[in-house]
Each structure stands twice: as C-alpha cells, then as structure tokens.
Amino acid sequence: MKVLHAAAELFPHVKVGGLADVMGALPLALRKEGIDVRLLLPAYPALLKVAKVFSVEENFPDLMGSGQARLLLAEVPGSVTVYLLDAPGFFSREGGPYDDHGDTHRRFSALSWATAQFALRGGSEGIKYDIVHVHDWQTALTPVFIKCAWEGHRPKTVLTIHNLAYQGIYSKHILDEIWLPKESFHLQGAEYFDQINFLKGGLAYADAITTVSPTYAKEIQEPEGGYTLDGMMRYRSNDLKGIINGIDELVWNPTKDKHLRTVFSKKDIKKAKAYNKKVFQNEVGLAESPNSPLFGVVSRLNDIKGMDLLIANIDHIVSNGAQLVVLGKGDYNLESAFHTATLRYPGSVANYIGYDEGIAHRVMAASDVLLVPSRSEPCGLTQLYAMRYGALPLARKTGGLADTIVDITEESLKDGTATGFLFVEPDSWHLGEAITRALTLYKNEQKTWHSIQVRAMGQDFSWAKSAQQYVSLYKNLVK
Numbered sequence: 001m002k003v004l005h006a007a008a009e010l011f012p013h014v015k016v017g018g019l020a021d022v023m024g025a026l027p028l029a030l031r032k033e034g035i036d037v038r039l040l041l042p043a044y045p046a047l048l049k050v051a052k053v054f055s056v057e058e059n060f061p062d063l064m065g066s067g068q069a070r071l072l073l074a075e076v077p078g079s080v081t082v083y084l085l086d087a088p089g090f091f092s093r094e095g096g097p098y099d100d101h102g103d104t105h106r107r108f109s110a111l112s113w114a115t116a117q118f119a120l121r122g123g124s125e126g127i128k129y130d131i132v133h134v135h136d137w138q139t140a141l142t143p144v145f146i147k148c149a150w151e152g153h154r155p156k157t158v159l160t161i162h163n164l165a166y167q168g169i170y171s172k173h174i175l176d177e178i179w180l181p182k183e184s185f186h187l188q189g190a191e192y193f194d195q196i197n198f199l200k201g202g203l204a205y206a207d208a209i210t211t212v213s214p215t216y217a218k219e220i221q222e223p224e225g226g227y228t229l230d231g232m233m234r235y236r237s238n239d240l241k242g243i244i245n246g247i248d249e250l251v252w253n254p255t256k257d258k259h260l261r262t263v264f265s266k267k268d269i270k271k272a273k274a275y276n277k278k279v280f281q282n283e284v285g286l287a288e289s290p291n292s293p294l295f296g297v298v299s300r301l302n303d304i305k306g307m308d309l310l311i312a313n314i315d316h317i318v319s320n321g322a323q324l325v326v327l328g329k330g331d332y333n334l335e336s337a338f339h340t341a342t343l344r345y346p347g348s349v350a351n352y353i354g355y356d357e358g359i360a361h362r363v364m365a366a367s368d369v370l371l372v373p374s375r376s377e378p379c380g381l382t383q384l385y386a387m388r389y390g391a392l393p394l395a396r397k398t399g400g401l402a403d404t405i406v407d408i409t410e411e412s413l414k415d416g417t418a419t420g421f422l423f424v425e426p427d428s429w430h431l432g433e434a435i436t437r438a439l440t441l442y443k444n445e446q447k448t449w450h451s452i453q454v455r456a457m458g459q460d461f462s463w464a465k466s467a468q469q470y471v472s473l474y475k476n477l478v479k
Contacts, residue, residue, distance in 0.1 A: 001474060002127060003030065004155075006040040006115040006142060007135040008097055008108070010079065011248075012357070013046045016096060017300075018245070018381050019135060019162050022212075025248040026470070027080045029463035033471050040115050042091040042107075043072065043084035051076050051084060057123035064110040064179060066090045066103075071118055083123075085114050098138075105170045108138040108198065109178035116145035119155050129155040131474050136161065137168035140202025141180065144190060147205045148181040156477040159206035161199070163378050164220050164227050165304070168198030188235075203232050207477055209240045210470075212379035213400030217242030225376065243470060244403055245379045246463030252361075252385050254457075259361035266454045269390050273365065273453075280366035284359075286323050287347035293322045293442045295435075296367030296391060298360050298382050301330030301338070306373030306396060311337045312428035313435055318348045320439050325367070326351040327359055364389035369438050375426045377401050383420070387456035392449075393420040394434055404461070408441065408452065419456045 009016055011024030023039065030037045041047060051074040063069035066089030076082045085091070090107040093099070101107075112134070119132045119142075132155045134142045143157035170178075172195055175185060180201075185191050190201030203209060211217045217240055219225035221233045233240065250256075255265050261279045264272030274290055281288050295317055299305045311334065317324050326338050326349075338351040352359055364370065370386035372395035379400030383393035392408075395401040405420040412418035423434040442449055 001034075001131070001478065002036045002038075002129045003131040003133055003474060004038050004040060004115070004119055004129045005133045005135070006111070006139040008042060008111070008138040010039070010041055010047065010076070013050060013076070014041075014044050014097055016098065017162075018379065021248065021381055022162070022245055023135070024079065025246065025463050026467065029246065029467035030470060031080055032464070033467050035471060035474070038081045038083065039079060040071075040083040040085065040118065042097070042111055043086040044091050044097060047076060047082075047084060048086070051082065053084075055124065057083060058114070058118055058121070060087075060114065063087050063090075063114065064106045064177065066106070066110065069110070069114070071114060071123070073123070083118065085111060105168070105174050105178055108168065109141055109180065112139050112141035112198075113145050113179055115139060115142045116149070119146060120149055120153065122153075128153050130478050131156050131158060133158040133160065133470075134202065134206075135159075136163070137166055137199040137202070140168065140199045141178075141190075142202070143205040143207070144181065144184045144201045148184055156207045156474075157205070158208045158210060158473065158477070159202045161209065161211040161220070161378070164199070164211075164225070164229060165376070167200065167227070167229070170196050170198075172196055200229060200232060203229065203236060207239070208473060209236055210473070211240070211242050213244045213403045214242035215402045216378045216399040219376075219399060241469075241473065243466055243473075244400060245381060245384075246466045247381060247384045247388065247461050249388075249462055252364075252388055254365060254389050257361055257365070259358040260365050264365075264390075266457045269453055269457065270450060273390055276362065276365040277368075280325075280362050281323070283362070284325055284350040284352065285347070286325065286350050289323065293368045293439060294366060295322055295324045295369045295371055295394075296363040296386075297324070297326040297328065297371050298363050299326075299328045299372070301326075301328045301334040303331070304375050305330075306375055306426065306431070307331075307334050309373045309426070309428045309431045310371060311341070313432045314341045314345070314349065316432050316435060318345050320436075322348075322439060324349045325363060327355065327363055329354050364391050367391040368442060369394050369421075372396070372401060373423075373426075373431050374398060374401065380404070384459075384461045387419060387459050388461070390453040390457050392438070392452060392456060394438055395420065395422060396426060396431075397422040397424050408437070413448065416455065418452055419459065
C-alpha cells in the first residue's frame with residue numbers, strides 16, 4: 001500500500017508543536033508495518049540545508065502568484081522518502097513556518113494544491129497512491145482539490161485534526177487567489193459564515209477523519225470543544241476516529257538519553273532521578289534540596305494550557321516546601337508573571353523563556369511531578385514523556401490527558417493502575433487541590449510513590465500501536 005503524508009512541520013528540523021513530533025515518528029512506524037509511506041513538506045531553508053535532493057518531480061511555472069516552483073524528491077536524515085515543495089516566493093523566509101507575511105492563505109493553499117496534483121499524477125514514477133493523509137488546516141484543502149479533479153486516479157483521503165481551534169479562516173474574496181474550486185464553496189463544504197474555512201473544507205471532502213485521542217474525538221462534537229465546527233463533526237461522526245499519538249522511543253528514552261548527566265531505567269530510578277534532580281537544580285538556579293518535590297512544566301505559556309491557573313498556585317507550591325521550574329514561551333503577561341515569581345522566590349522557582357530540547361529532557365528526568373493543567377488538550381505528549389522518565393503527570397481530565405493518565409485513587413492504587421493525578425474543573429482551586437494530593441503522597445508515602453513511578457515508566461506509548469490502527473483504517477478505506 002502506498003501512502004503520502006502532507007504536513008507543515010517535521011521534527012527536528014521545523015518544529016512549532018506536537019505536529020512535528022508526529023510527522024517525525026508516525027511515517028517511520030507505518031513503514032515498519034509494511035506501508036510504502038512518503039512525506040510531502042514545504043522546502044523550508046532548514047530542510048533544504050539537510051536534504052539530499054535526487055530529482056525534480058514536478059514543475060509549477062507560477063504557483064499561485066509566487067513564481068516558479070518545483071517539487072523535489074529528497075532524502076532527509078531520520079525520515080522516510082521526502083518530497084519538498086520548493087517555492088521560494090512562499091517558503092524561503094526567515095522566522096517560523098506560520099509567520100504571517102500577508103500571503104498565508106496562498107502559501108498553504110499552494111501546499112494543498114501541489115500535494116493534490118502530485119497525488120493525482122504520481123510524479124516521474126507515475127506512483128498511484130492509495131491514501132493521501134493530510135494534517136491540520138495547512139494541508140486540509142488537499143481532499144477538496146482531489147475530489148474536485150475531473151480526471152485521473154483519485155486516492156482516498158484522510159485528514160487528521162491535531163487541534164480544532166486552528167482552522168485557517170479567510171475572506172471569500174480570496175477564492176480565485178487560492179484556486180479553490182467554486183463548486184466547493186457552499187454550506188456543506190468550505191463556506192463558513194460567508195467566509196472560507198480551510199479546515200472545514202477538508203472535513204467536508206475527506207474520506208476519513210481522525211484526531212489524536214478518543215476523548216478529543218468526542219469533545220469536538222460538542223459546542224464547548226467544537227470551536228463552531230461541532231455541527232460538522234457530528235455530521236461526519238461515522239467517519240471520525242480518535243487514535244492516540246505515540247512517542248518516539250528513540251528520542252525519549254531515559255536509558256540512552258544524551259541530554260542527561262546520568263541515564264536510568266526502572267531498576268535504578270531512585271538513585272538516578274535523585275542525581276539528575278541535584279544536577280538540574282544547580283543548572284537552573286534552584287536550591288539543592290533532595291527532599292523538596294520538584295514540579296516541572298514544559299509548555300506553551302497561554303491560557304489554553306492553563307498557565308494562568310498555575311500562576312495562581314505558585315504561592316501554594318512554594319509555601320509547602322516544593323520547587324517549580326517552567327520551560328516555555330507564549331503570552332507576554334504570563335512570561336512576565338513567571339519571571340516575577342522567580343525574583344520573588346529565588347531558589348524555589350526557576351524559568352527558561354523559550355524552548356531548548358536538552359532542557360526539556362532534563363526537566364522530565366529531574367521532576368517529581370509534571371504539570372499539564374490544560375483547559376483543552378487534543379492529545380498531549382509531555383505527559384507521555386514524563387511517565388517514561390518517572391515524573392508523575394498532574395493534569396486536567398480532558399482530551400488525550402484523560403485517555404493516557406489513570407488518576408491516583410484508593411481504587412486505582414488497589415488494582416495497580418494508577419499513573420498520575422487528574423482534576424476535572426478548569427479553575428485554580430481544583431488544580432490546587434490536585435497539587436495538595438501530590439504533595440501529601442510524596443511526603444508521606446514514598447514507597448507508594450516509587451511503585452507508581454515504576455508503573456508509569458512501564459506504560460506502552462509506542463507508535464507501533466497507533467500505526468497499526470492507521471493501517472487498519474487505510475485498508476478499510478481502500479476496500
């Protein structure tokens with residue numbers, strides 16, 4: 001079976017969020033399941049820098065006003081076969097992949113259109129793809145272009161929603177600019193309150209829709225989690241499936257992690273985590289205190305991630321003799337609040353504004369608890385990384401967090417399933433109550449704490465399980 005994936009990020013070369021991690025790991029896992037899988041991406045400078053280009057597969061004389069563009073067959077270290085859309089007018093720019101230069105609508109419509117054309121024609125090899133699997137709104141118009149094509153082989157299409165909040169909404173007056181077929185602009189298609197919605201178009205025309213956890217698949221069918229597309233999600237509910245993301249077990253492996261001062265496994269977790277904690281406390285300016293529970297955060301700093309709820313609990317954490325370290329960037333007022341907390345509680349609170357891969361790994365290895373108080377979390381990966389490194393996740397019971405963490409209760413302790421702490425209501429009081437539960441268990445039940453750490457580290461969150469579910473979906477579509 002031949003499958004083409006299209007997306008706008010790829011770990012580690014172009015990374016904004018979890019999509020990059022998925023695109024770095026899922027295609028490789030699918031290949032292990034016997035799928036001939038390839039990946040199509042924008043030719044960002046960071047990718048061209050590491051790519052070995054073999055040939056030009058397609059030429060586009062003037063791609064949506066950007067000038068000459070090409071589709072290159074290439075090899076990128078650590079990935080499957082890659083096609084790069086080399087459109088310098090769109091993608092050869094400084095800054096992040098989603099920075100707005102006034103032509104974002106044309107840039108990503110061009111990515112979708114080029115993906116569709118390649119899938120329909122098959123390039124120089126004439127490949128007939130069985131499945132075209134696209135990710136998020138940046139490639140969501142691909143199913144529209146494929147379904148509206150007049151001739152040629154039409155592969156089945158799958159659209160994965162990594163976060164429904166981001167949809168790609170623009171004025172209807174750009175219809176001609178983005179080459180969108182006019183027959184797709186209607187209430188059950190790409191039309192959205194008299195505007196164009198890239199994601200809605202994909203949801204209407206894709207043969208199958210997936211999202212990144214079973215609970216999130218249910219939440220987006222309700223008004224609160226549907227971001228005005230809950231009606232469309234209910235309409236397509238028979239074609240919607242939630243498949244939990246996996247983690248790259250080569251990148252996130254405490255037994256071989258090059259970012260750590262000392263590696264460890266379940267067998268030596270006590271001694272090794274204590275050492276990693278000590279070293280990390282010195283690295284980030286926390287007091288060297290082996291008995292102080294360390295709460296870690298690796299997150300975007302915004303309200304969706306519940307960071308305002310955490311700020312309201314910093315006094316609570318510090319007053320109970322615990323420490324807090326925050327790694328992330330985001331809203332200026334939240335960044336400022338964490339910086340202020342560092343000044344207010346030197347030695348007890350530390351923060352690193354930005355993102356550093358090595359620090360992220362060391363946060364996991366050093367922390368006793370990883371905080372994920374998100375108001376919404378389609379899947380979440382940090383809680384999976386945390387468990388693999390023996391840091392117990394403390395999270396809101398939503399989306400993939402609810403699917404991957406078993407709350408520590410009397411019942412789950414008895415049946416041996418507990419792996420972390422969950423709270424339900426998205427407010428600072430309920431987060432504080434969960435923090436109190438974690439502090440109490442850590443201080444009074446170290447034997448129990450250790451047994452939960454060992455259990456958490458033994459959870460199977462490999463991509464193999466997820467890949468098998470995608471293969472099953474592909475086969476059903478082709479049938």
